[in-house]
Amino acid sequence: MSRVVKLAVIPGDGIGPEVIAEAEKALDAASQGSDVTFDKTRFSLGAGRYLETGDVLTDDDLASISQHDAILLGAVGGVPNDPRLAGANIERGLLLGLRFALDHYVNLRPSKLFPGVPGPLRDPGDVDFVVVREGTEGAYVGNGGVLRPGTDHEIANELGVNTAHGVRRVVEYAFDLAERRRGKLTLVHKTNVMVNAGRLWTRIVDEVARAHPAVTVDYMHIDAATIHLVDTPSRFDVIVTDNLFGDILTDLAGAITGGIGLAASGNLNPAGDFPSMFEPVHGSAPDIAGQQKADPTAAIGSIALLLDHLGLTEESVRVDRALEEDIAARDGRQRSTVEIGDAIVARLTA
């Protein structure tokens, strides 16, 4: 009995197409022989598309992407300070556009320090945690405004919105995940300053904790959390946090585990109302685009998250293992994007 998964592929800009090419090879290799086939549709979206047509994400794009079972995205965004892009905000319009329209309320970002990876920390210990970042609320809602723009009396407001509905569903996901991992959950927030949102997050975590007695819960302010991430990152198992704090923590987490060239992520809609989206945490890096310099590991790691999301647990584990083996075998020699992809695929098909 075979199953067809409709996959929307958005290679995007810069190094996006290069890393996605390798990710697709890994997906093909991993799913070979399983009962799943992937029916792929390619979407040309990003800064390049905007420069050609003036569109960032049309209703038609969104409607047709929504009809897929999952999305694989490379990276989007043009050359910084390109004057032709001054009027557009590709990240906001496209990346956040998709996350919000497709209700990606769980932004899942695992951080694992693989043996042999040279990181910036002297003595990191055993680093293996997951940040569960809320994806549809907080400071990302775009509900701010400006009064007297451009004047000496300008007031620029940014409204962060947090709802019981939005917080509960991501907190529940995080507790379930902690239960399947080492049973430890850390709420990161800034409850001593952002008291309204802080009280809501604290209340919901307390409530959900009651249904998960096996999970140990602690709390850390965002500022203290950055300290602990560089001092004792091994203490974390599952971190649950809001959209902005999660954005900050996961870049830092990527840095301490060997660079965001290795960091994969899933933008999940666990409710299943919309397709989930898988992407490397890194950006489009236009400065090295087209030069085969990008590391496709994060993109291939996103394939592992995609497979896991589709219930193809065994295939997901195989991709992760091939990645880890490739990383462990690195000897500092510079390899091209294709070479790294080929090496991982070779391990997958061995």
Add this chain to the structure above:
Amino acid sequence: MSRVVKLAVIPGDGIGPEVIAEAEKALDAASQGSDVTFDKTRFSLGAGRYLETGDVLTDDDLASISQHDAILLGAVGGVPNDPRLAGANIERGLLLGLRFALDHYVNLRPSKLFPGVPGPLRDPGDVDFVVVREGTEGAYVGNGGVLRPGTDHEIANELGVNTAHGVRRVVEYAFDLAERRRGKLTLVHKTNVMVNAGRLWTRIVDEVARAHPAVTVDYMHIDAATIHLVDTPSRFDVIVTDNLFGDILTDLAGAITGGIGLAASGNLNPAGDFPSMFEPVHGSAPDIAGQQKADPTAAIGSIALLLDHLGLTEESVRVDRALEEDIAARDGRQRSTVEIGDAIVARLTA
């Protein structure tokens, strides 16, 4: 011709009184023989005071503190989860209360990695930068609100407010500082997401830059800034950023330069309308209070910032030098708070 400086001293809670005792010794030693004498008034404020009287910061407190020329603060805050403190938010009511009431619009936080200090980074390079954090706006204004609290339909809003007035004065301070240092200024924000505040900060930095052609300006998103802080912290000279991003960056900066036991800060009102306040970045650490385990270095470093603010440049440099010498001479032996203070004072008076 001698000058009397009226200094309000707020030792506070936990390790606050211990580190402030050493800071006062250093202040006395450094100002000995100068034309300045310090007329000190002690204020008993903090969690301890709240538990006794129910007051956090009264109008009378504020009025009498305002009549001083400067403030020295240790640390405030009680034991986490003390049920008797559940109704109070000492940090918000007292620390932020003072920063806002006294219009401390520049929160100055130098980060320097001294030779011999064991930090978490493998290869930090030459780290010497200053974060100029806005202190009276942004997400700290307390202008949020809650709808349907405690229900499944709760909405918790946090409003971040940024004004041209508030941004310009702190940006001007940062440019002046960069001019006196290595001439490099980095704006840290999240302009691709918080577009209203982002546009304001960008515009003001662009405008002020025109009057400071000797300063090189660059921009970094907050998430990317955390990466660069652990990967290449030596690239930074002056960072200017908003209240929340500054809070996060300075704890991380403290961690990479040997721990926030060493990090000093000034809450400045450069306009001179209100007394500026000097405090270590660390908290009250009630778990080690009264045990002579706290490092008074950050508190003594705050004395150097205080002296500099009062125009006592030579005295300030002497305190900094004594601190650096003490740090360089550390051999890993555990010293008590008093021992460290005495050692620094001995170098000051040598």
